[in-house]
Amino acid sequence: MTQTPAPEWYKSAVFYELSVRTFADGNGDGKGDFPGLTGKLDYLRGLGVDVLWILPCYPSPLRDDGYDVADYVGIHPDLGTLDDFKVFLREAHARGLRVVTDFVTNHTSSDHPWFQAARRGPTLPDGSPNEYYDYYVWSDTGTEYAGARIIFTDTEVSNWTLDEQSGRYYWHRFFASQPDLNYDNPRVIEEILNAARFWLDLGVDGFRVDAVPYLIEREGTNCENLPETHDILKRFRRMVDEDYPGRVLLAEANQWPEEVVEYFGTDADPEFHMCFNFPVMPRLYMSLKKEDTTSIREIMERLPAIPAFGQWVTFLRNHDELTLEMVTDDERAFMYAAYAPDTRMKINVGIRRRLAPLLDNDRRRVELLTTVLLALPGSPILYYGDEIGMGDDLSLADRNGVRTPMQWNAGMSGGFSTATPDQCFFPPIGDAVYGYGRVNVQSQEQDPSSLLKWTSRQLELRRRHPAFAVGDLTFIDTDNPAILAFTRRTGDETLLIVSNFAANAQAVHLNLGDYAGRVPVTLAGASPFPAIGEDPYAMILGKYDYYWLRLN
Ligand SMILES: OC[C@H]1O[C@H](O[C@H]2O[C@H](CO)[C@@H](O)[C@H](O)[C@H]2O)[C@H](O)[C@@H](O)[C@@H]1O
Numbered sequence: 276m277t278q279t280p281a282p283e284w285y286k287s288a289v290f291y292e293l294s295v296r297t298f299a300d301g302n303g304d305g306k307g308d309f310p311g312l313t314g315k316l317d318y319l320r321g322l323g324v325d326v327l328w329i330l331p332c333y334p335s336p337l338r339d340d341g342y343d344v345a346d347y348v349g350i351h352p353d354l355g356t357l358d359d360f361k362v363f364l365r366e367a368h369a370r371g372l373r374v375v376t377d378f379v380t381n382h383t384s385s386d387h388p389w390f391q392a393a394r395r396g397p398t399l400p401d402g403s404p405n406e407y408y409d410y411y412v413w414s415d416t417g418t419e420y421a422g423a424r425i426i427f428t429d430t431e432v433s434n435w436t437l438d439e440q441s442g443r444y445y446w447h448r449f450f451a452s453q454p455d456l457n458y459d460n461p462r463v464i465e466e467i468l469n470a471a472r473f474w475l476d477l478g479v480d481g482f483r484v485d486a487v488p489y490l491i492e493r494e495g496t497n498c499e500n501l502p503e504t505h506d507i508l509k510r511f512r513r514m515v516d517e518d519y520p521g522r523v524l525l526a527e528a529n530q531w532p533e534e535v536v537e538y539f540g541t542d543a544d545p546e547f548h549m550c551f552n553f554p555v556m557p558r559l560y561m562s563l564k565k566e567d568t569t570s571i572r573e574i575m576e577r578l579p580a581i582p583a584f585g586q587w588v589t590f591l592r593n594h595d596e597l598t599l600e601m602v603t604d605d606e607r608a609f610m611y612a613a614y615a616p617d618t619r620m621k622i623n624v625g626i627r628r629r630l631a632p633l634l635d636n637d638r639r640r641v642e643l644l645t646t647v648l649l650a651l652p653g654s655p656i657l658y659y660g661d662e663i664g665m666g667d668d669l670s671l672a673d674r675n676g677v678r679t680p681m682q683w684n685a686g687m688s689g690g691f692s693t694a695t696p697d698q699c700f701f702p703p704i705g706d707a708v709y710g711y712g713r714v715n716v717q718s719q720e721q722d723p724s725s726l727l728k729w730t731s732r733q734l735e736l737r738r739r740h741p742a743f744a745v746g747d748l749t750f751i752d753t754d755n756p757a758i759l760a761f762t763r764r765t766g767d768e769t770l771l772i773v774s775n776f777a778a779n780a781q782a783v784h785l786n787l788g789d790y791a792g793r794v795p796v797t798l799a800g801a802s803p804f805p806a807i808g809e810d811p812y813a814m815i816l817g818k819y820d821y822y823w824l825r826l827n
């Protein structure tokens with residue numbers, strides 16, 4: 276199957292995020308690789324996703340799982356060769372799957388040759404200027420930009436670190452092993468755009484651009500979302516529009532609605548095609564524990580309008596911690612109390628757990644949040660392994676506990692590798708509840724009622740109703756805050772989504788006066804419900820129950 280060349284394909288796409296290193300090992304060395312991933316493309320096609328977002332695959336010392344790039348135009352040798360990548364891309368495209376790669380713009384690894392050259396100081400021994408020095412941000416005192424917060428609060432005490440070789444401090448928003456590039460230097464912009472061209476020329480369908488708010492620093496600001504940063508990102512978009520039309524840019528900007536929306540730019544002066552909806556994510560979990568969906572509605576209604584080309588990207592989990600940066604202090608305290616009872620679950624400003632353990636492995640709650648994810652405006656992202664209910668490993672450092680090997684079957688190392696578990700890059704999960712002996716693709720493929728099969732059916736249902744992807748959103752007033760009700764509407768159809776966030780059955784009345792005379796019909800099964808009248812529409816929902824309805 277080949278792809279339909281619709282220019283706005285990303286608006287109706289379902290994304291699947293995966294780490295090549297932990298997805299499938301093709302050569303038995305215990306590390307996932309491109310040949311292994313290529314062998315799993317039929318699985319991904321069968322699941323019903325459209326786009327693969329692959330985590331950074333560049334040569335890297337892996338001090339931040341590849342977000343510390345040592346070479347922008349290569350493949351990490353553990354993952355295969357550039358030719359292996361090309362084969363993967365070709366085979367993905369042949370199956371109608373698109374591929375979006377992670378592009379780390381804000382910083383490099385301290386091992387990158389640019390930084391190693393920069394450390395020689397502004398002037399070389401022969402008196403000539405060191406052109407690489409200005410690739411990074413330096414200080415004599417390490418006191419500038421004091422208004423910038425620290426992001427990795429568990430490990431870093433400052434955004435400046437003294438470099439022994441140059442005797443100067445360098446700026447880094449993330450780990451000290453990730454020096455920030457100096458975007459006030461036009462050569463840096465050229466280098467990064469050229470690196471992007473390299474991958475676009477190979478045929479990638481776009482980039483998830485990492486940590487975009489932090490490109491530029493200015494004294495007296497918090498060094499986030501600055502106008503100069505937006506100018507650079509708009510230049511990136513212009514290059515894509517002019518030379519690579521049809522490719523997509525997705526912004527990772529973990530910001531409040533008013534700031535994140537700026538990363539779309541405008542119809543006249545566009546920036547990113549897509550932005551992650553960070554603010555809504557923690558509120559989905561919060562609403563479950565509070566049995567009150569008010570915060571979901573409030574944050575969604577707070578999102579400013581986006582340009583016609585734009586699309587939000589929604590997610591429940593990803594490779595990082597469940598970030599709690601976009602909540603109030605009280606809400607953060609609530610989330611920690613509700614979802615991180617063990618202190619090992621906390622990291623930086625968030626919670627390092629996977630979807631199934633967060634929801635106590637409760638299939639009803641997993642289904643509920645997944646259906647809301649699929650029904651809210653935006654293109655949803657599934658995180659690898661969540662479609663089978665994988666668990667996490669709190670004994671692993673940093674965020675690695677949610678990056679364990681994909682569980683394919685009950686055999687050696689869960690079918691991830693022919694290597695033994697202790698030889699794998701991260702050990703596959705082997706416990707009695709979430710271990711590969713019990714939770715794996717093969718067994719779920721044989722079980723029609725498995726989470727995997729359910730997910731696949733739900734994706735198929737979503738695909739058949741374009742209103743999920745591009746319909747307008749209208750929240751429906753109810754008399755029960757545990758119930759989230761909204762419509763998604765196009766000129767052709769109106770969908771009504773009703774979800775019960777409570778642990779008990781609930782009665783609710785929906786204010787559906789605008790739809791008097793219409794008959795709700797279930798999307799799966801086409802069962803008609805009582806017709807809507809002038810009075811509030813009464814419904815009963817079982818615990819964590821949901822309805823996907825079409826208003827005929
Ligand atoms: O490349 C550095 C990091 O960039 C992304 O980080 C983001 O994740 C942080 C939480 O882990 C988040 O708080 C921050 O706002 C983001 O920019 C990337 O996803 C990380 O894996 C990476 O370490």
Ligand SMILES: [Ca+2]
Pocket residue numbers: 300301302303304305306307308353
């Ligand atoms: Ca391998």
